[in-house]
Amino acid sequence: MLSGLVIVDKPQGWTSHDVVGRMRRIAGTRKVGHAGTLDPMATGVLVVGINKATRLLTYIVGTSKTYTATIRLGESTVTDDAEGEVTATRSAAGVTDAAVRAGVEDLTGEIEQVPSSVSAIKVNGERAYARVRSGEEVKLAARPVTIHRFEVHEIRRLHTGVADGEALDVDVTVECSSGTYIRALARDLGEALGVGGHLTALRRTQVGPYTLDQAHTLEQLAEKLDVLEISDAARALMPNRELSEAETTEISFGRRITAGAGAGTPEAATAENPAAAFAPDGTLVALLADAGSYAKPVLVFAPDNEKHGKEKHGGDELRSDELGSDEHGNDKRAGQ
Template sequence: MNSQDIKNAISGALVVDKPVGMTSHDVVQAIRNGTGLRRAGHTGTLDPRASGVLVILVGPAVRLSEYVSASDKRYQAIIRLGGSTDTFDAEGKVTPTKDPVNVTESQFEEALKTFIGEIEQTPPPYSAVKVQGRKAYEMARQGEEVDLAPRKITVHHLEVLEWTPPEVVIDVHCSSGTYVRSLANDLGVMLGCGAYLVGLRRTKSGRFSLRDSVPLRKLQEAFTAGNWYQYLIPAAEALGDWPAVELNPDEVEGVRHGHRVKVVGEPTETKVRGVSTQGELVALMELATAEDGTHEWQPKKVFFTSD
């Protein structure tokens, strides 16, 4: 196998602990440069001021992005009480509150409870959300009024980790698409004292946590040493929370051409990943019903294995 064949066979995820100060695209570019692979992409932007888990898919695994991006996220957020900003974080112009902050920890926790569950959240004006084809932050920077529609998100869990007013550290477990900056701002409005985000660390993205991550600096050292493959999580494991169906060689060949596979036993899932006997990801498949009423797995996204 020549070097080009080896590159074509590389498919998986690199879980990076992103440092503060870099954009998500900066990290993707660093990985493209380090691996020599052109196909690479992140699965959910992390603001430059935020650190933590950033999942980068490389090779054919980039086609898993829509499934990995849809996963829940978890953050540790530092919120400052006693003011508000136009960006909802410390980047913006701070408008201090006129009154002293008299919020108790129990009042703060009661306010937190109102944000748990499925809620409507308005994205910050300085965000990458597009309004009639233009990014909101570009409009906001030009002084234009940005009217963003609220969107439904789900907040699974909120908990105070440190209470050291005017700063509070909270644990946030939420659906993809949640803006923690908006959560901080909305909390400040509800409490009447103003609040904004001063620090954010993503501790989990989907099934990947900080335990699975490698600091970018360490990864770059591995690029230089040529042993970065040790950090690559195979494509079949990138969706490790999906049930796996093992396909024999004949089924692999059939699935490659879009053919269905008979379901063995009574199905308990509607989506599975088909893997070869070597453990390679062959396809993402969905439950379908055949003409005779039996169940089959219909290939939805097929990945060519490297054999």
């Protein structure tokens, strides 16, 4: 059974769920999910899991992301990006390049960010974007995010055709924590400069360890399905532990093993951020969490030739057709 990650270069105009549907047809299985939504307007890295590798998606969602983007200063929209209706225009003629760079600096580091109202965040059980579309005014609470890098590459001045009207297009790179809305960064930069702002272009270049250099278009994947094997994907994503034959047997039955020394299970490994454990032949056997003098399995991967394709999770068995649920494939406007 084919299991692994596919790094897709999502085309503009496609929802992330559209890509999942296409990948299901290409891979010939319904057990496909993705590790973090891109808005239809955005392009770039969308990490897709196939079969057993859908179990890794949970751990990829929380990794840092990197984007290239263009922010237009002088125009605000209802969605904080180019897909929404323009709600206000103000000339940015008086905004200097130095002021733009200072505003970017103020939005770098640990900040409190109010997500865009047109988002997948639930308000009393309903998606915020659905409430906005029905005409309701939605105010979301600020949440902490980390902007590791917010770098300005170019600032271009555009004449709007209105007297003294000028907009600025700012090309940037943003490296940020999971849950950051790049649209909200554009909005907040514009507000801080007193002219409003929105996102006009967005391309995701990296998710965790997976980069645009590894990505393929859907057309390329239809010609040749390039899959990052699940063992290689886990090695790149998590701390590693190499198991002996005896440890492999114990872990395969869902039993705990000694923490080990040197190349043992990292003490920082937790159920939320586990270590990947490999058999002597390099096969991914389990995800492990440190438990003092022991290491316990968080998730055990059954061999492909095991009957019924069952996998063990924390000692309980889950049928493989229950894995990789659509929670990773829903069409959402999130984290951009």
